[in-house]
Amino acid sequence: MCGRFSQAYTWDEIVAFSQPLTVPADRPNLRARYNIAPTTEVDIIVLTEAGRELRKARWGLIPGWHKGGLKDFKLATFNARVETVETSGTFKHAYKSRRCIIPASGFFEWTGEKKDRVPHFFSAADGDLLAFAGLYERWRNPETGEESTTCTMIVREANAWTAQYHDRMPCMLLKQDFDAWLDGSGGMELLKQPPRDLREWIVSKRVNKAGEGDDDPTTVEPFKDDLF
Structure with a gap:
């Protein structure tokens, strides 16, 4: 699984990485x-009639068929397993027609005992952004009438190097496969190909708490003893 990640990029960086985005007249401020x-x-990249667009989505997919309120949906759907994503009642419809790319500057995994977990940060070895394969859905809250976009990140068995930290990892798309993923012409062969080369370092244990240091770039810097 992947339960924590980072999105830190400028507008020019995400436009170039996305090859490119359809640029609006007023470029939004990116946090x-x-x-x-x-x-x-989170930010997701979707394919529309206008081209590739950067949209916002709640991380944790709620299928369109869910008729209850947000609190009634009990499944943990921030990750979708590649082994079952085509057949799962929760994800199969989005897999067929509502795919997205989740851009990331890196992600976290942990080692050590549960009470004293050590966080590790992973990013692309070449310093570029990562493209996680994702799915999205549109869901209308029956209590408020508001429509929301929600998303999930597809995960796979870890490769030999990443397996020393966790047994799962995000499915990462190569740039030449963005079109095939988004338009549905590509499938499992894109999700199961060898992942990008990664680099790893230990970061401050403050990230063990969800949201801690979310606005602080030192959160993903190599740790120093005084940070603990």
Whole structure:
């Protein structure tokens, strides 16, 4: 699973990375976030008639068929397992027609005992952004009538190097596969190909608390003893 990640990039960086985004007349201000937890709002890239657009979505997919309120949906859906994403009642419809890319500057995993977990930060070895394969849904809250966009991140079995930290990792798309993923012409072969080369370092244990240091770039810097 992947339960925490980072989105920290400038507008020019995300436009270039997305090859490119459809640029609006007024470029929005992007808030750098370093310790994103499930159920919070994240950036996703979707394909529309206008091209690739950057949208906001709640991290934790709620299928369109859910008729209850937000509190009535009890499933943890911030991750979708690649092994079952095509057949799961929660994800299969989005897999067929509502795909997205979740851009990331890195993600976290932990080692050690539960009471004294050590956080590790992973980012692309070449310093570029990462493209996590995702799905999105539109869901209308029957209590408020408000429509929300929600999303999930697809995860796979970890490769040999990442497995020393966790047995799962995000499915990462290569830039040349963005079109095939978003338009649905590509499938499992994109999700199961070798992931990007990554680098890793230990960061401050304050990220063990969801949302802690979310606006602080030092959150993802290599730890120093005085940070603990």
